[in-house]
Amino acid sequence: MIARRALLGSASVLALPAVVRAQALFTRPVRFVLGFAAGGAGDITVRMLVPHMQAEIGQPIVVDNRPGAGGIISAEAVARAAPDGHTMYLLTTSNMAAPAFYRTMPFDVTRDFAPVGRMVWYDHVIAVNPQLPVNTLAELIAYAKARPGTLNIGSIAVGNAQHLGVELFRAMAGAPMTTVTYRSSPELITALSTGEIQVAGELLAPTLPQVQAGRVKLLAVTAPTRFPTLPDVLTSAESGLPDYIVRSWNAIVFPANTPRPQIEAMNRAIRRALGVPEIRNRLIELGGLPEASSPEELGAMIPNEVAAWGRMAQLAGVEKQ
Template identity: 90%
Template sequence: MFGRRALLGGASVLAMPAIATAQPLFTRPVRFVLGFAAGGAGDITVRMLTPHMQAEIGQPIVVDNRPGAGGLISGEAVARAAPDGHTMYLLTTSNMAAPAFYRTMPFDVTRDFTPVGRMVWYDHVIAINPRLPVNSLAELIAYAKARPGALNIGSIAVGNAQHLGVELFRAMAQAEMTTVTFRSSPELILSLSNGDVQVAGELLAPLIPHVRSGAVKLLAVTAPRRFPTLPDVPTSAESGLPDYIVRSWNAIVFPANTPRPLVEAMNRAIRRALDVPEIRNRLIELGGLPEASSPEELGAMIPAEVAAWGRMAQLAGVEKQ
């Protein structure tokens, strides 16, 4: 009996140092780098999710907006950061489209990041200034063809998913319109509502408040299905362009070679945030479709998306810069 008690007591003593010396995975604030200005769909999503994500990892998550060059500047900064879990990047469809626009890239999206998990899908839309005398995508195409070069069509940035979506629309519609790019979604929407551009290809999310106020008008959702909260807005397929499907998504990645425990912890943080009913409902209200993924699913998705957007760029006749 004495020997058994001694052994049990010794085991307890031996266990104590392991408990006392356990270290948290995240030891300081995590910098979350975004490749675009505040106010867009990705920025809105991130600022909704980060309070719940930081509760999971036990450290603040600081959003760092770095717009410019279609995400090349921000992506390069994260690709070169230390792989210690304290710098992460909002990977978006624009990063998938960028290799189709640029001859040289400062990073390889398939090799220079460690996938963590996808967060939200975002449908694209074709929107117009309400004063434009058209009520459908077919009418817009006919109007543009009858007035070559008279219409401006806006998108944000150069070399991102919205821009490629606009160029693909122009090519598939066979309508001569002038593409005008803007630094951010708010700037594009202001120009659209003012009539400086008459048409825009943009994510649904940042447009929804302006659609409700009557400042802009939606003609079509460029997705396989109508959006749940906008049942009266047809898809591009229903509007006469069956092959025009353009959707975006966003995800989190770390620099390459980030240790697996950090990846798993941040993936849990994503799932925790997206499992909050209020967050899911709010994302849908704002034009997003929440859908978390595993790191492996995201890792398989990235090269497939790069190839798909490359094919779209060829169809649009995009020449690399």
């Protein structure tokens, strides 16, 4: 009789709608840790999606910006957090690139996290200050070669995807420019628009507002195809660098050993948010390409991405610190 009642009880729980089951799994606010300052592409994306994700899980999701060390400090904090579904991390390509910059890491990105799901792809761009007399990537490379050491090219934070993208560009183009790093995307883009630096490698998303205002000029999108809302901006391949393809993405992970029900519930929350037409359209307007994945797809993607960014670091001649 007891066994029968237990089975009936379990069956009744399983019969509940997925949203109700999800809300039973999360019993307090969920802390969502980001490894960079407010205002960047990932931060903008997260703050758009969070209200819809909260509705799915029935608890507030508190965004916790913790910039520094290319996301290593924040990622380590989440890797060591309790695996109960109430702490999660915005995993990005910067976490994939970090092992190529550092000899030792305080965690293993392929082992110490439980994949939940990918959210958005972000194309990178090469942009310049409008006062620089170049209009194409080929013209920029020629200008830099004719004036070695006079141009500064900016990126954010040593050890992340944007920085590695810049170093790879310098190496593949043979362009003698000096790399200058900034703490955040807003700081980098401000430096570019004011002429503090002449060139920048950055994600398209945080660059777009300054492009639309005429304060920054795009030379190329470093993706296989042109961005849907920027049909006149050439790809790097069309600009003479066919092998220079650099793209970023972001995803959600929990600490390793988080129970499967919490993982599945948060994956549904991602899909719910990305399924809102206004959200999808706004992400595209902002320079992102929404594309959810399953936990398994993300889990298979992570080691492949770590290996790919490692190969890029070798091509760029990056020395580990």
